[in-house]
Amino acid sequence: MISIFDITLRLNGFPIKKAKAELQKIVNLSEQEYAVFLENKKKEIVDFHLENNPFYSQLAGNSTAKSWEELPILNKQNLQKPLEERLSKGYSKKTVYLNKTSGSSGTPFVFAKDKYSHALTWASNIMRFGWFGIDFNHSYQARFYGIPMDFIGYQKERFKDFLSGRFRFPVFDLSDAILEKFLKKFRTKKFDYINGYTSSIVLFAKYLEKKNIVLKDICPTLKACFVTSEMLFESDKKLLEKQFGIPIINEYGASELDLIAFENPKGEWQVNAETLFVEILDENNNPVPHGTEGKIVITSLFNKANPFIRYEIGDIGILDENSTPKKPILKKLIGRTNDVAVLPSGKKSPGLTFYYVTKSIIEDDGNVKEFIIKQTKLDTFEIEYVSENELVSEQIQKIKEAIDLYLEPNLNFTFTRKTVLERTNRGKLKQFKSYL
Numbered sequence: 001m002i003s004i005f006d007i008t009l010r011l012n013g014f015p016i017k018k019a020k021a022e023l024q025k026i027v028n029l030s031e032q033e034y035a036v037f038l039e040n041k042k043k044e045i046v047d048f049h050l051e052n053n054p055f056y057s058q059l060a061g062n063s064t065a066k067s068w069e070e071l072p073i074l075n076k077q078n079l080q081k082p083l084e085e086r087l088s089k090g091y092s093k094k095t096v097y098l099n100k101t102s103g104s105s106g107t108p109f110v111f112a113k114d115k116y117s118h119a120l121t122w123a124s125n126i127m128r129f130g131w132f133g134i135d136f137n138h139s140y141q142a143r144f145y146g147i148p149m150d151f152i153g154y155q156k157e158r159f160k161d162f163l164s165g166r167f168r169f170p171v172f173d174l175s176d177a178i179l180e181k182f183l184k185k186f187r188t189k190k191f192d193y194i195n196g197y198t199s200s201i202v203l204f205a206k207y208l209e210k211k212n213i214v215l216k217d218i219c220p221t222l223k224a225c226f227v228t229s230e231m232l233f234e235s236d237k238k239l240l241e242k243q244f245g246i247p248i249i250n251e252y253g254a255s256e257l258d259l260i261a262f263e264n265p266k267g268e269w270q271v272n273a274e275t276l277f278v279e280i281l282d283e284n285n286n287p288v289p290h291g292t293e294g295k296i297v298i299t300s301l302f303n304k305a306n307p308f309i310r311y312e313i314g315d316i317g318i319l320d321e322n323s324t325p326k327k328p329i330l331k332k333l334i335g336r337t338n339d340v341a342v343l344p345s346g347k348k349s350p351g352l353t354f355y356y357v358t359k360s361i362i363e364d365d366g367n368v369k370e371f372i373i374k375q376t377k378l379d380t381f382e383i384e385y386v387s388e389n390e391l392v393s394e395q396i397q398k399i400k401e402a403i404d405l406y407l408e409p410n411l412n413f414t415f416t417r418k419t420v421l422e423r424t425n426r427g428k429l430k431q432f433k434s435y436l
């Protein structure tokens with residue numbers, strides 16, 4: 001069969017064959033060999049950018065003698081300057097892969113990858129999806145994503161979908177009438193897997209639950225479902241497994257980097273140690289022991305066009321105690337550093353704690369489809385929700401009691417029922433947002 005996906009990558013200048021071969025070599029390294037590989041790649045990428053990237057050499061203070069720990073932590077604000085000022089010598093906008101971050105962190109920016117680095121990203125994706133029997137050249141994807149709404153952007157995405165063997169379900173309108181149309185597509189098309197934003201896929205599963213339908217019964221070709229870009233809670237994972245009848249795989253990535261962690265067939269959230277180096281650091285930028293939470297800082301080991309060295313992605317996480325350098329395991333992803341709720345007592349709590357506590361109560365009866373929480377003042381929170389019926393006072397009282405218990409008392413909440421929740425221009429649902 002024609003490998004249309006690989007051919008498309010090659011035609012666009014991405015050397016996928018070479019990238020797959022190098023990735024396989026890295027995978028085959030022993031722990032000892034990997035330790036040598038990692039140190040060499042770290043030194044190589046730092047030396048390259050110190051010599052060839054004026055933006056990075058200025059940031060790092062021009063010194064080649066620095067130890068790894070002395071290198072600066074790169075943040076998104078550093079990168080919010082014209083791309084021409086950040087590109088390495090020998091690269092131009094015409095010779096690299098260009099894209100921009102979604103802005104879910106509040107600080108979007110344009111980034112570049114050299115073509116070999118981007119080919120490695122695809123080789124990494126291909127390998128990980130292959131763990132579950134998915135082949136990008138032949139498997140048909142049901143894609144739950146946003147789509148540009150302007151005519152040219154829309155047609156361009158649809159053409160890319162055609163070349164990539166996927167059918168897109170736009171997620172901006174997820175009313176029952178639209179979800180019924182989605183369901184009809186699953187009855188008539190032979191999808192191999194589902195991929196897309198967690199919240200949209202969960203909403204589809206709730207619709208199936210209401211109709212008492214298991215998706216694999218009506219689309220028996222389905223093998224797996226991959227959720228990304230938003231938190232996957234354990235209760236939602238169980239719902240998806242029940243209503244889809246297939247394995248649910250959790251991934252964590254960033255467009256400017258690569259897949260960062262991907263659930264392997266053993267159920268471990270395996271960190272990508274082939275193309276990235278992931279550190280967990282405390283507030284003073286010191287490494288924390290495995291099992292301890294800290295900010296996630298990532299180095300792209302291959303990207304020569306645009307430096308991502310000790311890059312603070314804006315997330316908080318924990319590496320498992322059983323992690324090794326070659327096989328780090330992400331034990332927990334806690335949330336974004338900029339989504340922390342500051343409470344009247346001075347206590348700081350990840351905003352997703354509110355979401356998690358509220359979720360456990362608000363969805364008990366299946367009435368509420370989805371909701372978001374906004375902090376508008378130190379002691380004031382707004383909960384916007386989509387439901388078949390208005391929340392009753394007993395439910396609201398239960399939520400307040402749970403938050404008193406898990407966070408702190410005397411917080412004020414307003415509840416607003418909506419027909420649809422605000423999503424980003426890419427279709428993501430931001431579950432908690434602080435306006436302080």
